[in-house]
Amino acid sequence: MSVTEEHRWPCAQCGADLRYNPGATELVCDHCGHVQQVAPSETRAKRDALGEIPLARGLKADREGGEISETHRSTSCPSCGAVVELQGASHATECPFCATPVVVDTGQIRRIKPQAVVPFKISHDEAxxxxxxxLGSLWFAPNTLLEFVRKGRRMAGIYVPFWTFDAxxxxxxxxxxxxxxxxxxxxxxTxxxxxxxxxQQVRKTRWxxxxxxxxxxxxxxxxxxxxxxxxxxxxxxxxxxxxxLAPYNPDFLAGFQAEGYTVSLEAGHGAxxxxxxxxxAGDVRRDIGGDEQRIGKIDTDFSDETFKHVLLPVWTAAYKYSGKSYRFLVNGQTGEVQGERPWSVWKIAFAVLGAAILAVGAAYLYDPSLFDG
Known part of the structure; x- marks a missing residue:
């Protein structure tokens, strides 16, 4: 069994922890401002890291372990099931996906190594x-959500696991x-x-x-x-x-979290x-042509199937309202925002009531006789 590898990034000047600076190729110290460059990857290492892995080899490694697998120390969220890999000696944290307190799992799970990573490009403040x-554009959001935004609660930067497949x-x-x-x-x-x-001209279809x-x-x-x-x-x-995509380098993870994959390679391949x-199916419809198509059967042969395991950067924020967690995500490369949102029942009720009052007022102005006893 391989030994879990832990990484630390002490500042050469003051000893505080360095963190990766999004959008740059450097590590910075928030305590003293010292800057340290991320070591460039060797040409051969880069080629190997970004190369495709034969699917059959990966499926075997995911099931049985092998040369492209390793072990990680991780914590499982009891609420949403996230598997978050931990650096250093941390034993407890708050799940960045749903804000549930979690305690580190002391067990080790064999995993396929991430080959490559898209480093964070969008800074925390930009995200x-x-x-x-x-959030400011949302209608009927609870006031507490707006307060959540105004307080500027810090977001969590997480590298989320993805599979890529070629065939x-x-x-x-x-x-x-x-x-x-x-x-x-x-x-x-009539x-x-x-x-x-x-x-009358009636359209019909000849099959x-x-x-x-x-x-x-x-x-x-x-x-x-x-x-x-x-x-x-x-x-x-x-x-x-x-x-x-850049070859996997622990320096890119400094100051961030990385989630271990919870969708197996086999399940990802099926998806x-x-x-x-x-x-x-779209190709088949175009090949059939005509005005309409009915597909009876498609038999597909797959060849040269390969995959990569990569980490992509996501800024996350979790917000709890009425006992339920809501997640907000920002693409750490482009700034694209996606999220769940709660609705304020009171705001909706007042809006409906206000609309009803306006409707009654408009009807009265149009024809007061409608309201005569």
Missing amino acids: HRALTGW DTRSSYSGQRGDYYYETEWVTV VNGKSERRQ SPVSGRVARGFDDVLIMASTSLPQRLGNDLTPWNLSE ARDRMAQVI
């Missing part, structure tokens, strides 16, 4: 401004092609209370059997490997610019194939 603007596909299909044509029919219509007969083949290559189909974030929120943080299937 907070983006979140503030987004070449060849698909054979069968189905039907529908072509529109028109026939003239007599119909009965005009000024009287029935009369008229001619004919079809079959064929389509092929497509897929590159970097991105699947979020976290179950702690709502899939809609995590998937809507797109687009990601994966050309900015990626489902997404590929949707694209292939």
Whole structure:
């Protein structure tokens, strides 16, 4: 069993902890301001880190352990299930995804190593401004949520795990092609209370059997490997610019947290194939042509399937209202904001009441006789 590797980044001048500076290639000390450059990756190491791994090899390593796996010390959130990897000697923390207190799990879990990371590009202050603007635009939000924004509570910077999948596909299909044509029919219509007969063009569809083949290559189909974030929120943080992927370097994690994946490689691969299937179905419809298409069957052969395990930067904030947690996410590369939002029942009720009063007032001004006893 491999030994858990812990990293610390002491400042060379004062000994305080350094942190990665988003948007730069440097570590900074908040205590004395000392700056230290992140060591550049060797050319060969970069090529190996960003290269694709054969899928079969990865599936075996995820199930049995192997050369591309390692162990991590992690904590599991009892509320949302997030697995957050810990640096240093921390034993307790607050879940950054749902604000639930959690205590470190002393067990170790074998994991596939992250190969690459998109370093944080958006600073905390930039992310907070983006979140503030987004929250400020919400209607009927509770006053406590607005107070949450005004107080400027610090957001958590987290590297969220993702899988990327590549594949070449060849698909054979069968189905039907529908072509529109028109026939003239007599119909009965009512005009000024009287029935009369008229001619009308009626659209019909002529169906004919079809079959064929389509092929497509897929590159970097991105699947979020976290179950702690709502899939809609995590998937809507797109687009990601994966050309900015850098070889995994612990320096990029200084001052941030990293979540371990909770969606297995096998499950992620299944989700990626489902997404590929949707694209292939679109290819089939275009290949069938015509005005309408019916797909009877698609058989797809997959080849040259590979994957990468990468970490992508997300700023998160958790807010509790009426006993429920709400999450807000900011893409740490682009500043895109996604989030859940609570609704103030009182504000909605007052708005409905106000609208009713305005409606009654408008009706009275239009026709006061409506209100005569």
